[in-house]
Amino acid sequence: MNAVATQLAQIALVLALAPLLTGFVRVVKARLVGRRGPPLFQPYRDLARLLRKEAVLAPNASWLFRAAPYLVFALTWLTAALVPGATAMLALGPTADLIALIAILASARFLLALAGMDVGTAFGGIGSSREVMFAAIAEPAMLMVTFTVALVAGSTALPEIARFVIGGGVGLEVSLALALIALVMVAVAENGCIPVDNPATHLELTMVREAMVLEYSGRHLAMIEAAAMLRLLAHAALIACIFAPWGMALSADPAALIWGLASFVGKMAVAGVALAVFETSIAKMRVFRVAEFLGGALMLALIGTVVRLMSEGLG
Amino acid sequence: MTDDPGLHKSLAALGPVAARLPWPRYRLDRAGWAGLIEHLARADWSLLGLWGEQAAVHVALRDEDGGAIAVASLDCPDRRFLSLGAVRPAAIRLERAAHDLFGLEPENAVDTRPWLDHGRWRRDREPAAAPPAVDALNYPFLPVEAEGLHQIPVGPVHAGIIEPGHFRFHANGETVVRLEARLGYAHKGVEALMQGRGVDQAARLAGRLSGDSTVAHALGFARAVEAATETYLPRRAHWLRALMAELERIANHLGDIGAICNDASFTFAHAHCGVMREAVLRVAGVCFGHRLMMDAVIPGGVACDLQSSGIAEIAALIEEVGGRFEDVVRIYDGKASLLDRTIGTGVTLSELVHRFGAGGYVGRAAGRGLDARRNPGYPPYDDLDFEVPVMAEADVHARLWIRVEEVRQSLAIVWQILDHLPMGPIAVPVAARAGEGMALIEAFRGEALWYVRLDERGLVARAHPRDASWFQWPLLESAVLGNIVADFSLCNKSINGSYSGQDL
Numbered sequence: 001m002n003a004v005a006t007q008l009a010q011i012a013l014v015l016a017l018a019p020l021l022t023g024f025v026r027v028v029k030a031r032l033v034g035r036r037g038p039p040l041f042q043p044y045r046d047l048a049r050l051l052r053k054e055a056v057l058a059p060n061a062s063w064l065f066r067a068a069p070y071l072v073f074a075l076t077w078l079t080a081a082l083v084p085g086a087t088a089m090l091a092l093g094p095t096a097d098l099i100a101l102i103a104i105l106a107s108a109r110f111l112l113a114l115a116g117m118d119v120g121t122a123f124g125g126i127g128s129s130r131e132v133m134f135a136a137i138a139e140p141a142m143l144m145v146t147f148t149v150a151l152v153a154g155s156t157a158l159p160e161i162a163r164f165v166i167g168g169g170v171g172l173e174v175s176l177a178l179a180l181i182a183l184v185m186v187a188v189a190e191n192g193c194i195p196v197d198n199p200a201t202h203l204e205l206t207m208v209r210e211a212m213v214l215e216y217s218g219r220h221l222a223m224i225e226a227a228a229m230l231r232l233l234a235h236a237a238l239i240a241c242i243f244a245p246w247g248m249a250l251s252a253d254p255a256a257l258i259w260g261l262a263s264f265v266g267k268m269a270v271a272g273v274a275l276a277v278f279e280t281s282i283a284k285m286r287v288f289r290v291a292e293f294l295g296g297a298l299m300l301a302l303i304g305t306v307v308r309l310m311s312e313g314l315g
Numbered sequence: 316m317t318d319d320p321g322l323h324k325s326l327a328a329l330g331p332v333a334a335r336l337p338w339p340r341y342r343l344d345r346a347g348w349a350g351l352i353e354h355l356a357r358a359d360w361s362l363l364g365l366w367g368e369q370a371a372v373h374v375a376l377r378d379e380d381g382g383a384i385a386v387a388s389l390d391c392p393d394r395r396f397l398s399l400g401a402v403r404p405a406a407i408r409l410e411r412a413a414h415d416l417f418g419l420e421p422e423n424a425v426d427t428r429p430w431l432d433h434g435r436w437r438r439d440r441e442p443a444a445a446p447p448a449v450d451a452l453n454y455p456f457l458p459v460e461a462e463g464l465h466q467i468p469v470g471p472v473h474a475g476i477i478e479p480g481h482f483r484f485h486a487n488g489e490t491v492v493r494l495e496a497r498l499g500y501a502h503k504g505v506e507a508l509m510q511g512r513g514v515d516q517a518a519r520l521a522g523r524l525s526g527d528s529t530v531a532h533a534l535g536f537a538r539a540v541e542a543a544t545e546t547y548l549p550r551r552a553h554w555l556r557a558l559m560a561e562l563e564r565i566a567n568h569l570g571d572i573g574a575i576c577n578d579a580s581f582t583f584a585h586a587h588c589g590v591m592r593e594a595v596l597r598v599a600g601v602c603f604g605h606r607l608m609m610d611a612v613i614p615g616g617v618a619c620d621l622q623s624s625g626i627a628e629i630a631a632l633i634e635e636v637g638g639r640f641e642d643v644v645r646i647y648d649g650k651a652s653l654l655d656r657t658i659g660t661g662v663t664l665s666e667l668v669h670r671f672g673a674g675g676y677v678g679r680a681a682g683r684g685l686d687a688r689r690n691p692g693y694p695p696y697d698d699l700d701f702e703v704p705v706m707a708e709a710d711v712h713a714r715l716w717i718r719v720e721e722v723r724q725s726l727a728i729v730w731q732i733l734d735h736l737p738m739g740p741i742a743v744p745v746a747a748r749a750g751e752g753m754a755l756i757e758a759f760r761g762e763a764l765w766y767v768r769l770d771e772r773g774l775v776a777r778a779h780p781r782d783a784s785w786f787q788w789p790l791l792e793s794a795v796l797g798n799i800v801a802d803f804s805l806c807n808k809s810i811n812g813s814y815s816g817q818d819l
Contacts, residue, residue: 009420024376030581032583033583033585033586033587034585034590035586036588052758075361109673122465122466122467122468123467125465126467126800129488132499152395190612195580196347198580202473202474202475202476203474203475203578203804204469204473204474205467205469205801205803205804206578206801206804207582213472280583281583282581282650282652283576283579283580283581283650283652283653283656284579284580284581284652284656285652285656286655286656286800286801286802287489287799287801289491289655
């Protein structure tokens with residue numbers, strides 16, 4: 001019963017916190033370049049504004065174009081709700097399998113890429129083709145990370161992994177360090193952060209994800225924006241859950257839950273600052289360089305897996 | 316001005332001198348015009364400008380070795396003239412514009428499509444009843460045929476707040492196979508508006524041709540008027556004009572450097588260049604009453620004097636910007652991820668740069684080191700010590716780095732002006748008399764040409780500005796070839812042609 005309550009709370013919590021994380025990253029980025037930046041709560045206002053506005057549709061938009069934003073939002077929300085954040089005591093915990101999460105995120109991406117091509121504008125096609133090109137390398141890299149983690153923790157279920165790490169089952173692992181770097185690189189690419197993509201750009205021709213969703217407006221755009229915020233939170237939570245789960249509540253004890261929540265918020269803030277610093281200190285790379293960047297992530301993850309297998313064989 | 320016999324002698328053999336601008340303007344007949352085209356095919360004369368009138372066409376030329384400048388005119392009552400486009404591709408768009416504005420038909424033209432006219436003008440408002448042009452919606456872009464190509468139409472409405480222009484890409488995946496720009500969306504009839512107005516009012520229009528170059532264009536117009544009326548300025552006016560022109564150059568180059576970095580999503584440089592540009596504009600606003608120094612340069616001198624408090628303001632500004640600028644440059648130069656984007660991207664072929672006679676940072680980044688402040692030169696730059704940076708790489712990085720060097724030079728020029736600013740009056744009255752004059756000045760984009768003819772009452776009979784962008788836009792189309800679509804923004808921003816300046 002408790003697990004159901006915490007699960008419901010988690011579902012609500014990720015939706016409430018996701019715009020805050022995005023707003024926080026924007027504020028930190030603005031401060032780092034010497035600007036005052038938008039208010040912390042601007043993303044909430046943006047979403048409210050978009051929800052109020054009329055959704056303009058191209059005459060030749062199909063049902064897919066209209067349905068995709070809601071499906072993308074739902075799938076991403078589900079991902080964010082499955083990743084243990086404040087507590088590992090979640091009713092849907094057993095389903096929070098890393099491979100399943102990757103599949104859910106990939107489905108969302110697939111839908112968005114289809115929707116980008118649906119109306120037949122040049123930008124949508126460019127965005128979709130770039131996005132899919134990145135995904136073709138990002139997803140294997142993500143899977144290799146999963147294998148490494150699974151080899152170390154003996155499970156692909158996130159609550160199990162978190163319990164294993166908190167339980168001290170893991171010391172300093174080279175393979176895990178490599179997996180961490182690979183996962184961060186994939187997360188940067190998946191969330192359209194500099195150096196891979198720049199959601200803040202006004203240059204149509206350089207966009208990736210923004211080009212795909214250029215035709216969206218009103219509530220449809222609100223769904224897609226919210227999904228992007230949830231995806232950022234989900235990735236940050238995923239990294240925290242695997243590599244820094246300490247503080248997470250493992251029981252239903254109220255004190256542990258409160259401590260778990262506080263540490264979760266703190267971890268998200270650290271992740272936000274780290275992302276902002278990284279994004280500010282680097283220029284965007286050429287579109288084709290992204291393949292090399294993600295190829296690097298894939299290679300790191302692969303090495304991590306091999307190192308783990310070899311050390312097991314020797315041990 | 317060195318007098319190379321090549322250009323002048325050849326033109327003198329083709330027709331008599333009709334006017335002194337002070338450069339000679341030769342009046343050619345049809346045979347003489349045909350002879351000119353023959354000469355152009357052989358001689359190293361670059362095109363400075365080409366403009367039409369009710370029943371005449373003028374072309375300004377410069378001898379590349381020696382720097383002699385001359386204008387050749389052809390009276391064409393039948394509104395037909397032989398096109399120069401085949402021997403000087405830079406003339407093609409200027410001829411198309413002359414056709415749209417005055418109905419002058421270039422014979423044997425390489426390109427007969429309209430340029431400024433999008434088929435939406437009210438014909439009764441235009442200076443001449445030009446023949447109806449092709450419908451705007453059916454503008455035929457140059458065809459590209461191959462397997463696997465697709466078109467990407469961009470603009471004229473863009474995702475950001477920039478000027479309007481349409482870019483038609485033909486791409487093979489991410490690789491650009493052809494780019495064609497279609498401009499003219501910002502046409503506002505400046506030339507027609509200036510006609511029949513006094514020079515004071517016309518100067519205000521000249522300063523609004525392209526807002527970022529308001530000082531430069533006001534200066535070009537004023538110098539052309541002063542040449543037409545043989546007005547000689549007090550020294551202080553020249554020096555104050557140069558001060559404003561250099562402040563404008565610094566502000567625009569700072570903006571461009573930041574914007575190029577921003578197009579590579581390196582927002583740090585953008586933010587800091589923006590702060591410095593703002594500082595320059597504020598000081599300009601305090602010293603000259605307008606942040607962009609609009610209407611500060613007038614025919615006969617300058618509109619407002621610089622107080623001693625203003626000198627202190629500018630000195631403090633130059634000191635502050637000078638230091639901060641070097642910090643940003645150091646960060647740019649040490650940022651491998653940024654240099655990776657700019658080096659080797661968007662190379663303009665040096666041969667094309669010379670053929671189009673492109674000036675400014677576009678020319679200087681490709682080895683064409685001409686600067687109107689030096690050649691033909693105008694006061695007070697002969698008394699100032701500065702260098703014209705030249706590079707050979709011709710890529711985005713080179714165009715950015717030329718700007719960096721020019722900011723350094725301009726900062727040094729401003730110091731010299733503050734140190735040696737002569738005292739005295741700042742303006743003299745301009746006589747209301749007939750005459751014609753031409754001026755070539757260095758805007759931040761490059762050389763801008765102004766031609767002005769005044770009638771007996773001293774009103775503008777014909778004024779024509781040729782912004783530096785006319786010869787830079789075509790090079791953008793060559794610079795992006797073989798680059799990826801996503802790098803267009805960098806190429807475009809590094810050339811930064813003016814839409815408004817060339818849309819007239």
